[in-house]
Amino acid sequence: MDKKVVIALDAMGGDHAPVETVKGAVDAVQELDITIKLVGREDAVKAELAKYKFPKERIQIIPAAEVIGTDEVPTSAIRRKKDSSLVVGLNLVKNGEADAFASAGSTGALLTGSLLLVGRIEGVERPALGTCLPTKKGFTFLLDSGANVDCKAKYLEQFAKMGSVYVENIFGKKAPKVALVNIGAEKEKGNALTKEAYELLEVSENINFIGNIEPREIPFGEADVVVCDGFVGNTILKLSEGLARALADIVKEEITAGSYKLAAAMLKTPFKNVKKRFDADEVGGAPFIGLKSLVVKAHGSSNARSIKNAIKQCVVFSEADIVNKIKNNL
Amino acid sequence: MDKKVVIALDAMGGDHAPVETVKGAVDAVQELDITIKLVGREDAVKAELAKYKFPKERIQIIPAAEVIGTDEVPTSAIRRKKDSSLVVGLNLVKNGEADAFASAGSTGALLTGSLLLVGRIEGVERPALGTCLPTKKGFTFLLDSGANVDCKAKYLEQFAKMGSVYVENIFGKKAPKVALVNIGAEKEKGNALTKEAYELLEVSENINFIGNIEPREIPFGEADVVVCDGFVGNTILKLSEGLARALADIVKEEITAGSYKLAAAMLKTPFKNVKKRFDADEVGGAPFIGLKSLVVKAHGSSNARSIKNAIKQCVVFSEADIVNKIKNNL
Numbered sequence A, B: 001m002d003k004k005v006v007i008a009l010d011a012m013g014g015d016h017a018p019v020e021t022v023k024g025a026v027d028a029v030q031e032l033d034i035t036i037k038l039v040g041r042e043d044a045v046k047a048e049l050a051k052y053k054f055p056k057e058r059i060q061i062i063p064a065a066e067v068i069g070t071d072e073v074p075t076s077a078i079r080r081k082k083d084s085s086l087v088v089g090l091n092l093v094k095n096g097e098a099d100a101f102a103s104a105g106s107t108g109a110l111l112t113g114s115l116l117l118v119g120r121i122e123g124v125e126r127p128a129l130g131t132c133l134p135t136k137k138g139f140t141f142l143l144d145s146g147a148n149v150d151c152k153a154k155y156l157e158q159f160a161k162m163g164s165v166y167v168e169n170i171f172g173k174k175a176p177k178v179a180l181v182n183i184g185a186e187k188e189k190g191n192a193l194t195k196e197a198y199e200l201l202e203v204s205e206n207i208n209f210i211g212n213i214e215p216r217e218i219p220f221g222e223a224d225v226v227v228c229d230g231f232v233g234n235t236i237l238k239l240s241e242g243l244a245r246a247l248a249d250i251v252k253e254e255i256t257a258g259s260y261k262l263a264a265a266m267l268k269t270p271f272k273n274v275k276k277r278f279d280a281d282e283v284g285g286a287p288f289i290g291l292k293s294l295v296v297k298a299h300g301s302s303n304a305r306s307i308k309n310a311i312k313q314c315v316v317f318s319e320a321d322i323v324n325k326i327k328n329n330l
Helices: A019-031 A042-049 A074-080 A085-094 A107-118 A153-170 A192-203 A230-257 A261-266 A268-277 A304-320 A322-329 B019-031 B042-049 B074-080 B085-094 B107-118 B153-170 B192-203 B215-220 B230-257 B261-266 B268-277 B304-320 B322-329
Strands: A006-010 A035-040 A059-063 A100-103 A128-135 A138-143 A177-181 A208-213 A225-227 A285-289 A294-298 B006-010 B035-040 B059-063 B100-103 B128-134 B139-143 B177-181 B208-213 B225-227 B285-289 B294-298
Touching: A006 A019, A006 A085, A006 A304, A019 A035, A019 A042, A019 A059, A019 A304, A035 A042, A035 A085, A042 A059, A059 A085, A074 A107, A085 A100, A085 A107, A085 A294, A100 A304, A107 A285, A107 A294, A128 A153, A128 A230, A138 A153, A138 A230, A153 A177, A153 A192, A153 A225, A153 A285, A153 A304, A153 A322, A177 A192, A177 A230, A192 A208, A230 A261, A230 B215, A230 B230, A230 B268, A261 A268, A261 B261, A268 B230, A285 A304, A285 A322, A294 A304, A304 A322, B006 B019, B006 B085, B006 B304, B019 B035, B019 B042, B019 B059, B019 B304, B035 B042, B035 B085, B042 B059, B059 B085, B074 B107, B085 B100, B085 B107, B085 B294, B100 B304, B107 B285, B107 B294, B128 B153, B128 B230, B139 B153, B139 B230, B153 B177, B153 B192, B153 B225, B153 B285, B153 B304, B153 B322, B177 B192, B177 B230, B192 B208, B208 B215, B215 B230, B230 B261, B261 B268, B285 B304, B285 B322, B294 B304, B304 B322
Parallel strands: A006 A035, A006 A100, A035 A059, A100 A294, A138 A225, A177 A208, A177 A225, B006 B035, B006 B100, B035 B059, B100 B294, B139 B225, B177 B208, B177 B225
Antiparallel strands: A128 A138, A128 A285, A285 A294, B128 B139, B128 B285, B285 B294
C-alpha cells in the first residue's frame, strides 16, 4: 500500500492569502486522497478553515507566526524570519515531513530559501523555474522562467536536460523536442550566451535538440521544451500574459464602441474557450527544478483554483519521483 | 523654397521584391511630393514600373546588378557585393545623393553596411534599431529592437537619449516617458546589465526616466520609450507579433468549431479594427538610430503599403532633421 502524499502549503503567501490559499487546500483534499500541512498564522488559518466542511484529518495546521513580504530582500528575510510560513514550510520538505512545498509568496524569497534550506541536487549548477506556457497546440515548458537572471551556457544545457526529464515524466511525452530561444533560426545567430549554448546543446546527450526557436514561433507550440536565461524567460512569460490581457481589453473596447453587444453575447462560449486555453490558473504552479525536494511557485495573484492546481501538480511530481529522475539524468 | 526630399529605396530587398517595393514607391510618389531613387536590377525594376502610371520625373532607377540574400554573412556580403542594391543604396545616402535609405532586405547586412558605409554619429557607441510597438494606448518606441545583441549599460543610456529625441521630434510628444525593461519594478531588481543601466538612467540628463517597466506592462503603453538590449528587444518585438497571430488563429478555431459564423460576421468591423491597431504595416519601418544619415529597415515581409509607410517615415525623419538633433543631444 502506498504512503499518502503530504503537501505543505504556504497559507500566508500570495495576494489573496489566507482566504484563497485555505480554500484551495480545502478543495484539494476533497478531490485528492492527500494530506495538506497548512503553514501560517494559526488564528488566521483556523478562522478560514471554519468556513468549510472537509475531512478534518486531511488538513493539519503548522503554526508560523511571521510572513515574508514581496518587498523584502530575500536573503536577509530568510535568515531573519525563521518562524515565517515560507521558512517553516521549506524546512518541512527538507526534513521529509512533507513531499512537496507550494507557495504563492515572494518569488525571490522562495528561490533563495529553497537554495539555502533545501539545496541543489548534486551536479546541478542552477535550479530553474519551469513554466507551462500556453500555445496554439497546448503548451510549451519554458525554463528558466525567472530564477537565474544571468546565466552561463552550461546552465542552459542543464535546463534543457532537466526540462526534458520533466516533460517526459510528468506529461508522458517521449523524447520531447527541445529548442533554444534565439533571435534567429540559424546556428550562428544570437548573442554570446546563445551561440555558446547552441554548441553545447548540439552535442548534448539524452536530449532531442531541434535547434533555435525564434520568439515569434513560441506561441505556435512547435517545441515541447524551450530554454533561455531567466531574464529572457521571465520576459517571455510576463509579456505573453500582458499582451493577451491587453488584446482582450482592445477587443472589448472595439466591441463596446459599436453596436455589437448581441454578436458578442453570441460569441461568449468561444471567447471563454480562448481565455481558458490561455489561462495560467489552469496550470497553477511553476516547479523549481533541480532541488533535492519538490518546491512549486504559485502565481502571486493565485485564487483557490490555481492553488488547488498547484497542489495537484505537487502530487503528480511527487508520484513521478521527478527529483530522482533528474538526479539520474545529469 | 525647400529642396525636395530624395529617398533611396532598395527595390530588391524583402520577401516580395521587386513587385511590392516598386508598387510602394509608385504609391508614395503619388501621395508625397518627393523623388525616389529605386536601386536594383534595371530590367526587373523597369518591368514592374511599366505596370503603373505615375509622374515619371519622380522615380529614378539606380542600377545595381547584385542582391544580398538574407542567408549571407553580413560582413563578407557587404565587402564582396559592391554592386548590390543594398551597398549602392547606402552609398547614395553616404554621398548626399539621397536624404534617406530604406530597405526590407537582410537586417544583418543593412546594419553592418550602415555601420561600415554610413558610419556612426560622433559619440554614439552603438546605433540602435527603433520600433513602434503597438499598445493599448497607441504605441511605445522600443529600442534596441535587434541591432546589438550584447550590450553595455552605457549603450542603454544612449538608447534612452536617442529614443527620447526621436519620439519628441517625430511624434511631437514633449518630455516622453522613458522606462527600462526589467523583470521587476524595483530599482534593485534585474540582471547585471539592467541594474547598472538603472544607475546611469537615474542620473542621466535630458530624459524623463520613469524607472523600470515589467514586460507585462509594456502592451498597456504606460511608457513612450522603452529601452533594453537588442536580444531582449527583438524577443519582445517578435513574441508580440507571434502571440497576436497565434491568438487570432485560436479565436478563429474556436469560432469555426461551433456555429458562430453569423455572430463572427457581425463582428467583422471590430475585429478588423483590433487587427489594424496591432498592425506592423501601419508603421512600416524601423529607423536605425545613431547613424550619420537616415537608414530605415522595413519588415522582410513588407507589402506595398508598408513600403509606402516606410518611405513616409523617411520623409518625416528627414524633415525633422533628426540626425542633427540626436547629434546635439548626446
